Amino acid sequence: MSWLSDVVPTPAGPFTFEWDPKGKELVIKRRDVIYWTSGHLTNSTFENIDRNTGFLSVSNADEDYIMFTVSSNQFTPQYQRNFSRWQMKYDGNIVDDFTKQAYGGHIM
Template identity: 40%
Template structure:
């Protein structure tokens, strides 16, 4: 495969994720090569989610340390096309890249090339792009927890769109002031449930209650980590 641009028709060559781990239709994330910026870009629904940093000396700033020692990168550019080429320095095994439905870029052995776990809207670490609503703090984060809200267990609203994945649920809840938690609606992990203005959340460590992705303020993170 190629990551780049076909100059003859102007079309990009890119890599697209699955919708989720069990539905192999085009998903929310794409990986492409940006010729002008000389960098790799992971986009979520067309919006920049992560960037590799500019290619310098055959290396990218924000790929994993392991990948920096594993690959050398070069650019092929002529009148017909421009694309990125990588060489496996070890030259011993198979080589392939995979873009997960969560927006993570992985090598053939499952190792991270781009770890985007912390690309949650407020972080700019390791190439993440920021989108921060006025109602959120940069230290707020979602954490998977079992438990219940003081004002009841039922969700406030549902999104029954089967093209929406957990990434969509997270972004919607992050951008929706008053949203306290989310999870998927259907068994194939599509659609969304949202809990809004439900008050205090009580964590249950028994594991009996299904887990939600709950918005945790920085102050609560410090308390729970002790």
């Protein structure tokens, strides 16, 4: 859930970030109305998310979740192996803290 505002860090804002297991997509809703979607997950990528990331969806009788991995290999220098974190902002955007890329209805 988003913050109420940029200065009020209370998770009582109008936006939620959800995983839709039936549609296999990430969804941002504004007061229960779809505001933005990632597009369908196909071959470890989403239609509307441009990043060098592999997404994996797990859905069975016991659990339903999604996770992602950032690509790196043995030849990637240690200082370039960064962990990424997504944060939902008060305006409904999801922002990658490392790349500063924003996803959602408004471009920051």
